[in-house]
Amino acid sequence: xxxxxxxxxxxxxxxxxxxxxxxxxxxxxxxxxxxxxxxxxxxxxxxxxxxxxxxxxxxxxxxxxxxxxxxxxxxxxxxxxxxxxxxxxxxxxxxxxxxxxxxxxxxxxxxxxxxxxxxxxxxxxxxxxxxxxxxxxxxxxxxxxxxxxxxxxxxxxxxxxxxxxxxxxxxxxxxxxxxxxxxxxxxxxxxxxxxxxxxxxxxxxxxxxxxxxxxxxxxxxxxxxxxxxxxxxxxxxxxxxxxxxxxxxxxxxxxxxxxxxxxxxxxxxxxxxxxxxxxxxxxxxxxxxxxxxxxxxxxxxxxxxxxxxxxxxxxxxxxxxxxxxxxxxxxxxxxxxxxxxxxxxxxxxxxxxxxxxxxxxxxx
Amino acid sequence: xxxxxxxxxxxxxxxxxxxxxxxxxxxxxxxxxxxxxxxxxxxxxxxxxxxxxxxxxxxxxxxxxxxxxxxxxxxxxxxxxxxxxxxxxxxxxxxxxxxxxxxxxxxxxxxxxxxxxxxxxxxxxxxxxxxxxxxxxxxxxxxxxxxxxxxxxxxxxxxxxxxxxxxxxxxxxxxxxxxxxxxxxxxxxxxxxxxxxxxxxxxxxxxxxxxxxxxxxxxxxxxxxxxxxxxxxxxxxxxxxxxxxxxxxxxxxxxxxxxxxxxxxxxxxxxxxxxxxxxxxxxxxxxxxxxxxxxxxxxxxxxxxxxxxxxxxxxxxxxxxxxxxxxxxxxxxxxxxxxxxxxxxxxxxxxxxxxxxxxxxxxxxxxxxxxxxxxxxxxxxxxxxxxxxxxxxxxxxxxxxxxxxxxxxxxxxx
Ligand SMILES: Cc1cc2nc3c(=O)[nH]c(=O)nc-3n(C[C@H](O)[C@H](O)[C@H](O)COP(=O)(O)OP(=O)(O)OC[C@H]3O[C@@H](n4cnc5c(N)ncnc54)[C@H](O)[C@@H]3O)c2cc1C
Numbered sequence: 001x002x003x004x005x006x007x008x009x010x011x012x013x014x015x016x017x018x019x020x021x022x023x024x025x026x027x028x029x030x031x032x033x034x035x036x037x038x039x040x041x042x043x044x045x046x047x048x049x050x051x052x053x054x055x056x057x058x059x060x061x062x063x064x065x066x067x068x069x070x071x072x073x074x075x076x077x078x079x080x081x082x083x084x085x086x087x088x089x090x091x092x093x094x095x096x097x098x099x100x101x102x103x104x105x106x107x108x109x110x111x112x113x114x115x116x117x118x119x120x121x122x123x124x125x126x127x128x129x130x131x132x133x134x135x136x137x138x139x140x141x142x143x144x145x146x147x148x149x150x151x152x153x154x155x156x157x158x159x160x161x162x163x164x165x166x167x168x169x170x171x172x173x174x175x176x177x178x179x180x181x182x183x184x185x186x187x188x189x190x191x192x193x194x195x196x197x198x199x200x201x202x203x204x205x206x207x208x209x210x211x212x213x214x215x216x217x218x219x220x221x222x223x224x225x226x227x228x229x230x231x232x233x234x235x236x237x238x239x240x241x242x243x244x245x246x247x248x249x250x251x252x253x254x255x256x257x258x259x260x261x262x263x264x265x266x267x268x269x270x271x272x273x274x275x276x277x278x279x280x281x282x283x284x285x286x287x288x289x290x291x292x293x294x295x296x297x298x299x300x301x302x303x304x305x306x307x308x309x310x311x312x313x314x315x316x317x318x319x320x321x322x323x324x325x326x327x328x329x330x331x332x333x334x335x336x337x338x339x340x341x342x343x344x345x346x347x348x349x350x351x352x353x354x355x356x357x358x359x360x361x362x363x364x
Numbered sequence: 365x366x367x368x369x370x371x372x373x374x375x376x377x378x379x380x381x382x383x384x385x386x387x388x389x390x391x392x393x394x395x396x397x398x399x400x401x402x403x404x405x406x407x408x409x410x411x412x413x414x415x416x417x418x419x420x421x422x423x424x425x426x427x428x429x430x431x432x433x434x435x436x437x438x439x440x441x442x443x444x445x446x447x448x449x450x451x452x453x454x455x456x457x458x459x460x461x462x463x464x465x466x467x468x469x470x471x472x473x474x475x476x477x478x479x480x481x482x483x484x485x486x487x488x489x490x491x492x493x494x495x496x497x498x499x500x501x502x503x504x505x506x507x508x509x510x511x512x513x514x515x516x517x518x519x520x521x522x523x524x525x526x527x528x529x530x531x532x533x534x535x536x537x538x539x540x541x542x543x544x545x546x547x548x549x550x551x552x553x554x555x556x557x558x559x560x561x562x563x564x565x566x567x568x569x570x571x572x573x574x575x576x577x578x579x580x581x582x583x584x585x586x587x588x589x590x591x592x593x594x595x596x597x598x599x600x601x602x603x604x605x606x607x608x609x610x611x612x613x614x615x616x617x618x619x620x621x622x623x624x625x626x627x628x629x630x631x632x633x634x635x636x637x638x639x640x641x642x643x644x645x646x647x648x649x650x651x652x653x654x655x656x657x658x659x660x661x662x663x664x665x666x667x668x669x670x671x672x673x674x675x676x677x678x679x680x681x682x683x684x685x686x687x688x689x690x691x692x693x694x695x696x697x698x699x700x701x702x703x704x705x706x707x708x709x710x711x712x713x714x715x716x717x718x719x720x721x722x723x724x725x726x727x728x729x730x731x732x733x734x735x736x737x738x739x740x741x742x743x744x745x746x747x748x749x750x751x752x753x754x755x756x757x758x759x760x761x762x763x764x765x766x767x768x769x770x771x772x773x774x775x776x777x778x
Binding site: 134234 | 369370685697
């Protein structure tokens, strides 16, 4: 039976996140972007909303079940407030959720409770690499099995909070397949590089990290010695990023509408000009259409449908185009004022472009 | 609870409709297109029998027959079911779909705003031996998008208690079949008080064989050629007083007109369903042709590694699926009595856009093969465009969406 209505519980979560996203994340976003820093108490407050805790089963000290649909709803709202803040709050999920999805029982028991029990701590993951045609299924970083250890070699980028990380999941190429390895803090051979300077997301600390003959016990291979299926992690990440792209789009649209209804040109409001109104109609229509695609992909993941990976890929493909189109138009609708950093639309346009590059920077 | 599972009854019906589309439509699709004004009687007679045996005018959205006692606990899915049927039939052939008896905009208007009396009088004919057709005539030579500019008039002759209609209507879908080929009817929009603007606009049922009502022209079109599109002239055409739909007195308000607009909340997503049907046919064909030639779409690769061809196909799939979901959502709202004019127009705008993009791109991608009439692709390219035109052009529907998003009245954005 089709239904397009979130459950009551989901709606309550959405409302709570929306308040935080607007009152806290949005309010702090510009300063955070300019200063290159997100205040710890801001991130902690978002963490305490308990989204990750609520999507972790009791067996691992959480109090709920994972749902990609709920995740998509939550991440859209967070990103509606501010993308950098949203990603910061959810960084520990980059470590915990893949373990929940694909880890061995022992790994779940050992690694998940410390993440979700405590205050926000920088548990993180390293997937991306600095090359134009980066492909999560064809990594340059290698893993080789030598007896009962795994040896990692390579260079990662876009690793959030790497400098302070408690532990990280490192993805590497093991005989042609991407596999994750749990790498504890202060492992020999792991070197944190410079903080990266990017087109957007400047509030969020991203680092390059290099791995030189890093020896990790084989039991730290995600899923245990036999490994795991990487595809489901990619799908969960694609849906998460797509949902966030919808959140950014939606923020830009609402801001543009408010501005266009207020500003006078040639004796009428900007919004009364068809050239503008039609752009707004298309922005709203596209967001609504692609949002449903994201929801469906999330729903397929939850239902274990065979095509969920493909659908998640399509959803992100649609969402990355939508967010670029919508944020660009939001700047256009504000005219020259859209180009000035007093308004957030230029930042959203920069953040929006990022979805073409982001891989694995969020997960549901 | 968000749910994308196709309801079982819809899935079952879908299988049946697919058989019809595959066996009764596709094999004659090309022929009906080439013969332009020929009528696909075999298909029509088949559909007539099938629809009758299914218990009635299932093509008319709001047949409240489906509500039996004890069904309460299932949320209504009438419009969603209709969307699936229309999508599948348009996948079969968008022009032939428009030839299905008893399921067009005329009967929808009667169903939406007729009295129980009128519904019985006008709708029962669809259940007879022979197929009967209906049509809706709003557009005039000088009045298309701007429906307030219609000039056709209806004057009450108190002596005989008859309405006297005068004027010309154009682009009436299925007008030929409704008035000439069967004992059908046309729902005609006319003004009972030219000074009252939209407040004076009413719709009237004009039955086949009424003196003074004449089909004067059949259009030759870009696509949907199996469907007739005619001009109708009314010259002192007299119809019984009871043939007016809605109130016979002029009101300050535009309630009558708004009633007509409200039916758009269901019919626009139905047009969107047609668009999605054509789009799906196209995407399936493209993928088949590519597969035959050993081209595989590598989902999951970063864009930088995809070929341009793969990117195009992936874009098509994104557009197709999101358009369908948007359409379904707008009709799910209609089924659940949630006010949906914004979503209905969004579905129409988006689906009308994407089917045009998809079919145009598909002809491009298949090169010399795409351009021939050996495949149905070039036909779908022609058929697709109508969905961006009728039931409100893309522009008119963008305006509806924008007004709803901005909270504007008609006077603030026109
Ligand atoms: C095959 C076919 C079947 C049809 N079937 C029916 C039928 O059964 N019954 C019926 O009543 N009608 C029918 N129509 C008519 C159809 O609904 C109209 O053609 C349509 O509403 C557009 O009107 P028009 O052709 O007069 O274009 P116009 O209204 O003249 O529009 C011309 C252009 O101007 C744009 N435009 C108009 N107003 C605005 C505005 N305010 N702002 C911005 N742009 C604007 C339009 O989008 C369009 O691009 C049919 C048409 C066709 C082609």
